[in-house]
Amino acid sequence: MIFTLLLALFQTAIPLPVHADDDVEAIAQGCAGCHGETGVPTDLKTVPIIWGQQRTYLVKQMHDYRAGDRENEVMSPIAQDFKPADARKIAAYFATKAWPEASGPKAAGAAVPPKGLDQCQACHGTSFEGGPSGPRLAGLSEAYLLAGMNAFASGNRTNNEDMPKFMRALTERERMAMARHISDVRPGKKAISAVSAPVPRQPAGSVAPGAFITE
Numbered sequence: 001m002i003f004t005l006l007l008a009l010f011q012t013a014i015p016l017p018v019h020a021d022d023d024v025e026a027i028a029q030g031c032a033g034c035h036g037e038t039g040v041p042t043d044l045k046t047v048p049i050i051w052g053q054q055r056t057y058l059v060k061q062m063h064d065y066r067a068g069d070r071e072n073e074v075m076s077p078i079a080q081d082f083k084p085a086d087a088r089k090i091a092a093y094f095a096t097k098a099w100p101e102a103s104g105p106k107a108a109g110a111a112v113p114p115k116g117l118d119q120c121q122a123c124h125g126t127s128f129e130g131g132p133s134g135p136r137l138a139g140l141s142e143a144y145l146l147a148g149m150n151a152f153a154s155g156n157r158t159n160n161e162d163m164p165k166f167m168r169a170l171t172e173r174e175r176m177a178m179a180r181h182i183s184d185v186r187p188g189k190k191a192i193s194a195v196s197a198p199v200p201r202q203p204a205g206s207v208a209p210g211a212f213i214t215e
């Protein structure tokens, strides 16, 4: 009984950064249990891709989960052990990985850009590759994108001032159409037409749009 318990604990334990010189690779192994060994999450519907995500966004999310500004029953406890220096290290580790070619089945109707999408491109990038003003969205699953958009709209996610306003201005149907479209965008491969905003400059060291595609 005790052995089984210990084994269960061991299997679910995530190596956490106790010392500043902890091996980032070892910590990342713990994340891989959900975020994936190759960057493809074990459950695309609920777990976001963090490989190749914007570094500053990752740092901020680790901060927000720890501070209680963003709440999630899985990530909030994990983030407790990440002091700012640890969060910066693990964020840099994942941000420099290439975004995986991850997607699930293509959604019907995803190819048609819904109206209003150009507003999002101003911050999330022309191909939703992300930049200094917003995280990458392209290639995240439709379900995860929609859950995030709905959480902003309903007031369950409040760690940004603008997003709740934008999301409340849309109907759920409009949010659904946007999530479906954005999840299907592959930067560098499929340019979308409704573009007026300039592409935000990529921060130094990040992967250029288009470099995510391996096939």
Ligand code: HEC
Residues within 6 Å of the ligand: 014, 027, 028, 030, 031, 032, 033, 034, 035, 046, 047, 048, 049, 050, 058, 061, 062, 071, 072, 074, 075, 078, 090
């Ligand atoms: C048991 C599964 C699990 C483990 C282990 C895990 N995560 Fe997560 N992670 C999640 C889920 C689920 C979410 C989405 C939570 C939400 O909706 O707020 C998430 C979200 C995130 C986000 C926000 C990304 C975004 O696009 O908003 C970051 C950053 C993150 N995790 C980093 C990590 C790091 C770093 C580790 C390892 C130290 C880790 N996670 C370990 C399940 C996990």
Ligand code: HEC
Residues within 6 Å of the ligand: 048, 060, 116, 117, 119, 120, 121, 122, 123, 124, 133, 134, 135, 137, 145, 146, 148, 149, 159, 160, 162, 163, 166, 178
């Ligand atoms: C003024 C800039 C701005 C605009 C315009 C904007 N966003 Fe955002 N968005 C952000 C920022 C910044 C974040 C990250 C907030 C945080 O710190 O968690 C974000 C987060 C998100 C997330 C959560 C991503 C994740 O990994 O959890 C989604 C989904 C999203 N935005 C969709 C949209 C859509 C769709 C539109 C257009 C209708 C839009 N955004 C317009 C700045 C913007």
